Amino acid sequence: MKNKIGNIVIVAFVILNIVVWFVFPPEYDGSDTFARRYAGEVLGSTVIILMSCSLFLTTRPAWAEPFFGGLDKMYIAHRRVSTSAFLLLFVHLLTVPISVTDLRLGNYLAMIAFTGIVSIVLITLAPRIAFLSKLTGNTYEGWKNLHRYIGIFFIIGFIHALTVKSLHALVAISWVQIFFIIGTVSYLYTEIFGRFFKKYLPYTVEAVNHPNNSTTEVVLRAKKDSIRKQRAGQFLFVRFPQEKILSEAHPFTISSAPHEDVLRVTVKACGDYTRHLFGNLKTGMDAVVEGAYGLFDYKTGGEKQIWVAGGIGVTPFLAFVRDMKGGLNHDVDLYYTVRHREESIFVEEIESAAQKNPRLKAYIRYSSTDGSLTIEEILKNAGGNIRGHHVYMCGPLPMVQAFEKKFSESGVSAANIHYEEFNFR
Numbered sequence: 001m002k003n004k005i006g007n008i009v010i011v012a013f014v015i016l017n018i019v020v021w022f023v024f025p026p027e028y029d030g031s032d033t034f035a036r037r038y039a040g041e042v043l044g045s046t047v048i049i050l051m052s053c054s055l056f057l058t059t060r061p062a063w064a065e066p067f068f069g070g071l072d073k074m075y076i077a078h079r080r081v082s083t084s085a086f087l088l089l090f091v092h093l094l095t096v097p098i099s100v101t102d103l104r105l106g107n108y109l110a111m112i113a114f115t116g117i118v119s120i121v122l123i124t125l126a127p128r129i130a131f132l133s134k135l136t137g138n139t140y141e142g143w144k145n146l147h148r149y150i151g152i153f154f155i156i157g158f159i160h161a162l163t164v165k166s167l168h169a170l171v172a173i174s175w176v177q178i179f180f181i182i183g184t185v186s187y188l189y190t191e192i193f194g195r196f197f198k199k200y201l202p203y204t205v206e207a208v209n210h211p212n213n214s215t216t217e218v219v220l221r222a223k224k225d226s227i228r229k230q231r232a233g234q235f236l237f238v239r240f241p242q243e244k245i246l247s248e249a250h251p252f253t254i255s256s257a258p259h260e261d262v263l264r265v266t267v268k269a270c271g272d273y274t275r276h277l278f279g280n281l282k283t284g285m286d287a288v289v290e291g292a293y294g295l296f297d298y299k300t301g302g303e304k305q306i307w308v309a310g311g312i313g314v315t316p317f318l319a320f321v322r323d324m325k326g327g328l329n330h331d332v333d334l335y336y337t338v339r340h341r342e343e344s345i346f347v348e349e350i351e352s353a354a355q356k357n358p359r360l361k362a363y364i365r366y367s368s369t370d371g372s373l374t375i376e377e378i379l380k381n382a383g384g385n386i387r388g389h390h391v392y393m394c395g396p397l398p399m400v401q402a403f404e405k406k407f408s409e410s411g412v413s414a415a416n417i418h419y420e421e422f423n424f425r
């Protein structure tokens with residue numbers, strides 16, 4: 001329940017906004033367009049509230065993680081809240097009376113804010129629209145850089161609200177101003193002054209290993225202070241400032257155990273950054289690390305657990321396995337599935353941990369030769385009943401979604417199904 005509070009609060013703000021506008025309505029000014037302007041202001045202020053919550057989430061507040069279920073889930077909330085704001089923006093536009101002869105500043109600002117927000121959001125929602133993707137070079141980095149400007153359009157949108165011919169509703173407008181301040185401060189924090197507060201810690205690349213021909217294991221040693229004490233399964237953001245392409249911060253799970261004196265991340269080459277990292281990262285380079293984030297933690301789950309890893313999604317489970325040291329307080333069936341044997345990493349280490357720990361059973365699956373992993377097989381190995389089990393999953397989204405459905409159908413409650421979201425977009 002605790003991990004739902006964040007989303008509930010956002011919905012509560014929206015409801016409260018409607019209540020405030022009804023309890024403290026604007027003074028009737030005798031015009032025929034009053035009702036449309038009133039409805040438009042309620043909608044417009046809801047857009048401001050949602051956008052401000054969305055901007056707040058991008059500040060990555062570690063203290064808010066428990067209320068959303070981890071930073072990865074906060075990004076999902078950010079996406080949903082932004083999409084809702086975007087859709088309401090259209091409804092707002094259709095509701096308010098627009099006059100082409102009214103040339104006041106607020107109307108120009110509305111056009112600028114609307115066009116800016118729509119262009120940026122369209123690129124997010126439809127990254128394959130050819131002419132829009134040209135603006136971003138069709139890369140995540142390009143999209144992220146463009147996405148940065150959304151806060152400017154948020155501010156323009158609010159100034160528009162103050163400079164159009166608005167209704168007289170002091171309480172309601174003052175209430176919305178609180179959200180404008182939250183959104184603006186969050187935006188400025190993310191883009192400008194956050195760097196003076198956030199802990200970006202200097203590390204050195206101590207070793208670069210290649211466990212197979214598409215994966216890089218980066219070993220990082222703190223130059224001075226380490227990142228805040230992490231739990232197995234958490235992730236960090238890392239960048240390597242000496243290399244242009246690698247100087248952008250990317251999230252990776254910490255695949256080493258918390259007790260190790262170095263941090264390790266294990267990275268699959270799948271796009272620009274990760275391919276460049278595979279070929280160009282060198283021992284001795286500087287690294288800047290931020291973290292640790294995330295609440296994907298097997299220690300908070302029940303005694304009987306099922307872990308399902310697909311491809312590079314094995315990284316949090318590597319951290320779990322490495323964290324066991326003396327033993328394991330849970331009965332765990334670990335499934336690690338990859339297409340071909342050559343794609344697998346650290347299999348011997350996982351198998352050896354399973355030999356040493358009788359409570360850990362490891363099932364390695366090469367789907368091209370063994371066929372895909374099935375729920376029937378998982379059920380059989382668990383003795384037929386998994387109702388009380390806790391499930392931890394990390395891997396390609398279609399795999400995680402398909403198993404989530406099958407685990408639910410097999411009686412595992414939603415609260416017992418945990419998964420790590422590898423996609424922040």
Ligand SMILES: Cc1cc2nc3c(=O)[nH]c(=O)nc-3n(C[C@H](O)[C@H](O)[C@H](O)COP(=O)(O)OP(=O)(O)OC[C@H]3O[C@@H](n4cnc5c(N)ncnc54)[C@H](O)[C@@H]3O)c2cc1C
Binds near residue numbers: 139
């Ligand atoms: C919590 C978390 C943990 C992760 N752990 C691992 C791991 O242990 N090992 C691993 O190989 N991969 C991990 N990833 C995925 C990894 O971050 C992406 O594969 C990598 O950033 C892709 O970058 P690219 O430029 O090579 O690929 P691109 O093709 O540019 O991007 C592919 C996708 O990766 C994501 N992505 C790209 N750049 C960023 C960025 N700067 N910030 C956030 N997301 C981005 C986007 O969803 C994008 O659509 C993790 C992701 C998250 C969110």
